[in-house]
């Protein structure tokens with residue numbers, strides 16, 4: 068498969084790791100923002116290839132993990148209604164709410180359907196004029212264009228039985244929050260390549276200048292990730308703080324202008340509550356007034372009630388990179404992918420689930436590389 | 438959910454629609470995907486697809502340039518290995 072296998076070449080991976088070892092003279096802590104990258108790092112054992120002076124901490128870039136509990140509760144309320152077909156990406160179904168989850172509501176008779184794309188939810192709305200179809204729109208700037216297109220398509224088709232429960236989030240304000248924390252120990256970031264494929268790179272420049280922190284826009288395959296780390300360490304070792312683009316084959320500096328226009332047309336920037344991180348100003352996307360008819364929160368008159376997180380779950384610290392998942396006392400015992408206490412154990416992109424899946428088997432780099 | 442992967446465009450089914458549907462092949466699995474945001478992409482091109490929507494076209498020239506640099510690193514490393 069083109070653009071996949073060559074980026075998993077085991078010799079190249081080893082040589083890149085060696086190059087990183089050569090240039091590293093001091094301890095550095097790097098954070099990869101995106102859960103997809105966390106997953107790849109553990110799956111291919113990339114962390115084991117790095118010198119011990121480089122610590123990778125895992126960022127909040129897993130939409131399943133950061134969708135706030137109050138939004139999950141709203142989803143559960145809507146999904147339990149008999150006049151509703153509730154549609155969602157599959158990995159939201161097992162996210163634990165206070166007393167239940169979507170999977171349980173489904174088993175109790177709720178009409179909950181897993182879709183691959185929000186456009187599929189629009190199709191379902193077209194086929195079921197007597198039911199109301201709600202799509203649970205979670206995700207970062209990568210998912211927002213698909214959601215926006217679904218709104219426009221539903222609008223064009225005049226579908227009045229379609230709405231979205233929106234919990235879209237933006238990456239840069241979350242990085243700002245992490246960098247502003249007094250206990251922040253992150254020296255450089257790998258930014259999520261696909262978010263930048265949509266939004267471009269410019270949003271990250273103020274962060275680089277204000278906090279003097281290297282940010283390298285990075286892809287998702289082992290070669291990409293190690294190359295991104297090499298670029299970030301190279302900056303740190305030479306005292307530079309710049310915005311660099313490793314993932315140049317997919318990311319243009321301006322991003323995808325059509326996608327940005329689409330997001331801008333349908334959404335406005337709003338404050339958003341993040342699970343584990345709290346309320347972050349300007350960190351969310353909400354439906355504009357012009358499309359208010361498609362906003363499920365307004366449509367169902369839902370209120371947001373702050374719901375307390377389970378006290379045992381350290382997800383806030385994990386999402387900030389302050390604790391590794393296996394430092395959580397519940398990890399692998401009271402909290403497992405089958406019985407998750409917190410969202411990072413649910414999604415394959417969640418750091419806790421990735422640690423559980425790959426770390427417990429103590430992967431060696433050689434055994435995981437094809 | 439966030440895993441976006443590259444696939445090869447097989448055909449653009451209806452360019453006149455808002456969603457510009459087309460067929461994209463992911464290592465043998467063919468899916469209907471919206472190509473609305475990559476208006477310049479044509480059959481044979483690789484695109485990054487996320488939640489049923491192609492977000493960007495993979496730039497072959499840029500990919501080749503970066504890969505040439507990486508290949509040089511690999512070669513240099515192998516020479517250094519042998520010299521040790």
Ligand code: SF4
Nearest residue numbers: 380381395402409419
């Ligand atoms: S292991 Fe479970 S309880 Fe601990 S932080 Fe992760 S999700 Fe929360």
